[in-house]
Amino acid sequence: MIILDTNVITEILRTVPNESVTSWLKSCTDxxxxxxxxxxxxxxxxxxxxxxxxRNALSARINAVLSMYRGTQRKRKYFGTL
Structure with a gap:
């Protein structure tokens, strides 16, 4: 299992992400x-x-990525405002 750091996530959320990062992610088999x-x-x-x-566009992209983690939404929104 590979645990991604925040900087990797923010890179793939960019309008034009770094090609090295996207290539690396695509090559991951774990x-x-x-x-x-x-x-x-x-x-x-x-x-x-x-x-x-x-802000709206970035929020939408983040929510799209996080949509796979349903059930923890209330907790993460609370924690993100601390």
């Missing part, structure tokens, strides 16, 4: 996971952005 801390860092980072299109 299970890939993220931690609750990474989720909290992503959500906290979005909360720090000023309201607007960039």
């Amino acid at each position: 299970d890939i996971a993220i931690t609750a801390i990474t989720v909290a860092e992503l959500l906290a980072g979005v909360e720090l952005l000023p309201s607007g299109k960039r």
Whole structure:
């Protein structure tokens, strides 16, 4: 199992992610996971952005990635606001 750090997640969420990072992820044959801390860092980072299109777009991309972790949504939203 590979646990991705926040910087890897933020890279793949970019409009044009680094090709080396995306190639590496595509080549991974192990299970890939993220931690609750990474989720909290992503959500906290979005909360720090000023309201607007960039914040909305990034929030939508993060929620799309996190949608596979249903059932923990309330906890992660609370933790991300701490």
